[in-house]
Structure formats: structure tokens, C-alpha cells
């Protein structure tokens with residue numbers, strides 16, 4: 079039997095069923111795996127909640143994914159400015175654009191599977207009760 083996650087944030091981050099918090103939302107449970115990326119189970123293995131209430135249900139998760147990606151880029155910019163301020167690196171948004179772009183693109187590539195699944199998990203928990 080699967081362990082139960084009770085808080086809404088916990089269910090989202092652990093990508094569990096929005097209703098019971100026990101069953102996993104995705105076919106491939108690893109958050110960083112690209113195999114069967116974003117493939118959501120038909121229903122919860124524990125409580126039988128339907129994870130696909132209508133065709134194209136998860137298209138809206140693209141808006142959540144966009145917001146998460148923008149937030150990540152802003153966080154990278156703030157982190158680079160803080161590192162510059164404390165003297166770890168030399169960084170300016172206009173003077174070192176390559177540093178910002180390469181760091182942002184690197185994080186985007188590495189975190190893409192996680193952010194993709196997280197956006198679907200947020201979308202599912204917003205509409206599946």
C-alpha cells in the first residue's frame with residue numbers, strides 16, 4: 079500500500095493523487111526521467127479518481143509551466159546578482175549576458191522534466207478534487 083501525503087503542497091511536489099494523496103499521478107514516477115514524460119495514469123491506483131477528466135485536460139498545464147520557467151529565470155537572475163554583490167562572480171545583466179543565458183539555458187534543460195511534471199501536478203490538483 080502506498081504512503082499517504084496529506085497537504086496540498088506535499089501532493090503537488092510528490093506528484094501524488096490530488097484526492098487521496100496515495101497513488102502516483104504519473105506512469106513513470108521518477109521526477110527527472112524523460113521516459114514517458116508527462117504520461118498521466120488513467121486513474122488513481124488507490125482511490126480510482128479519474129486523472130483524465132476530458133480530452134486535452136493537461137493543455138492548460140502549459141500556462142503553469144510557463145510561469146514556473148519565468149520564475150526560475152528570475153531566480154537565476156537574482157542569484158547571479160547576489161553572487162556578484164558578495165564578490166563570488168563578476169556579473170551584470172547588460173555586461174555579462176552570456177553568463178545569464180548559459181546559466182538559464184542549462185537550468186532549463188536540466189530541470190525541464192521536473193518542471194513539466196510539476197506543472198501537470200499543479201494543474202491536476204487545481205481541478206481534480
Ligand SMILES: [Zn+2]
Nearest residue numbers: 095098122125
Ligand atoms: Zn487517489
